[in-house]
Amino acid sequence: MAFYVAFRQIIIAECDLIYEAFDKAATAALSLPINIPGKSYYQGLQTRKNIHKILRQIVEERKASRKTHNDMFAELIGNEKSRYRLTEEQVFNQIFTILYSGYETVSVTTMMAIKYLHDHPKALQELKVRIFLILLIEVILETSSLATIVNGLLGKITQDVELNGFLIPKGWRIYVFTRELNYDPVLYPEPSSYIQSLEMAGQVLGVSQLLLLIWSWRRAVSWKGTGHEFFIPKGWRIYVFTRDINYDPLLYPKPFTFNPWRWMDKSLESHSYCFLFGAGGRLCPGKELGMVKVSTFLHYFVTKYRWEEVGEVDIIKFPRVEVPSGLHVRVSKH
Numbered sequence: 001m002a003f004y005v006a007f008r009q010i011i012i013a014e015c016d017l018i019y020e021a022f023d024k025a026a027t028a029a030l031s032l033p034i035n036i037p038g039k040s041y042y043q044g045l046q047t048r049k050n051i052h053k054i055l056r057q058i059v060e061e062r063k064a065s066r067k068t069h070n071d072m073f074a075e076l077i078g079n080e081k082s083r084y085r086l087t088e089e090q091v092f093n094q095i096f097t098i099l100y101s102g103y104e105t106v107s108v109t110t111m112m113a114i115k116y117l118h119d120h121p122k123a124l125q126e127l128k129v130r131i132f133l134i135l136l137i138e139v140i141l142e143t144s145s146l147a148t149i150v151n152g153l154l155g156k157i158t159q160d161v162e163l164n165g166f167l168i169p170k171g172w173r174i175y176v177f178t179r180e181l182n183y184d185p186v187l188y189p190e191p192s193s194y195i196q197s198l199e200m201a202g203q204v205l206g207v208s209q210l211l212l213l214i215w216s217w218r219r220a221v222s223w224k225g226t227g228h229e230f231f232i233p234k235g236w237r238i239y240v241f242t243r244d245i246n247y248d249p250l251l252y253p254k255p256f257t258f259n260p261w262r263w264m265d266k267s268l269e270s271h272s273y274c275f276l277f278g279a280g281g282r283l284c285p286g287k288e289l290g291m292v293k294v295s296t297f298l299h300y301f302v303t304k305y306r307w308e309e310v311g312e313v314d315i316i317k318f319p320r321v322e323v324p325s326g327l328h329v330r331v332s333k334h
């Protein structure tokens with residue numbers, strides 16, 4: 001459903017052509033970049049090529065038919081006079097980005113909200129009786145935080161940054177991991193410490209040193225930290241694990257308890273540590289649209305139906321939130 005809603009804003013007529021191909025690419029997006037046949041990353045790149053092929057075919061068919069299309073794709077492809085004209089490759093990449101960003105975030109948030117509301121009848125009851133839109137937004141924010149729908153943010157270091165004794169060199173691409181690595185109390189006895197998280201990164205980077213042997217023709221840079229020195233090859237993309245932002249009990253008391261009421265404190269959403277929709281210049285441009293989509297579905301679903309879960313629900317949260325065998329619910333009308 002989320003895919004069709006997202007897709008119809010972009011390419012109205014040819015929705016079905018692309019759906020199946022796209023789903024495979026979304027799965028590959030968070031895989032290890034091992035580009036050999038059989039691996040998810042490889043399959044993802046192949047799928048991307050296929051999608052580009054389909055988009056090219058759509059362009060040809062549209063040109064041949066001379067029919068006007070009132071959608072984003074037509075706007076991007078057809079705007080020949082604009083000085084911001086993009087190449088075909090850039091247009092396809094834009095389409096892919098918007099679809100990818102706006103599809104899984106919305107569908108997984110919706111699914112997890114249904115799950116949490118099912119497990120917390122008090123919140124569900126209040127959602128039905130209270131001024132609807134207000135608690136809905138809070139349910140969505142709490143769901144995004146508790147399930148950590150987007151678990152980190154990509155960035156590029158524009159100047160050398162020193163963080164608690166660690167130097168992150170200019171030019172590095174980093175992934176700021178905004179959720180917990182896992183719940184292991186041995187790794188994270190005091191979850192709100194930056195230093196522990198960075199030392200954790202040090203352990204991961206230690207493993208990278210071994211891999212460095214394979215990649216050693218590239219120039220290495222040095223990672224200096226308190227008591228650590230690691231060599232990282234130029235051009236590597238790395239994860240920097242910062243602290244467990246969403247699950248830090250100092251920032252969000254009882255972080256593992258579904259508590260949409262905490263978001264009634266409106267200042268929480270604008271705190272510098274709230275990364276649910278990213279931050280700064282790269283803040284999610286689809287935030288409001290995403291909220292509207294999830295709220296519209298939840299509004300109708302909660303007011304018109306009741307539901308109960310069927311069977312076991314096995315939720316995986318790393319590297320992405322998913323329920324491999326599906327969240328099965330039996331739905332009946334109120």
Ligand code: HEM
Nearest residue numbers: 101102105106109150153154276277278282284285286290
């Ligand atoms: C509940 C729904 C959503 C959530 C939780 C969400 C979350 C996020 C987050 C955390 C980022 C920042 C990623 C980073 O910095 O690496 C982001 C970026 C982005 N989002 Fe969303 N998003 C949602 C819905 C949408 C929708 C509906 C669209 C578009 C139709 C969208 C389009 C984008 C785009 C294009 C970016 C990249 C912005 C940039 O890098 O400049 N998102 N989103």
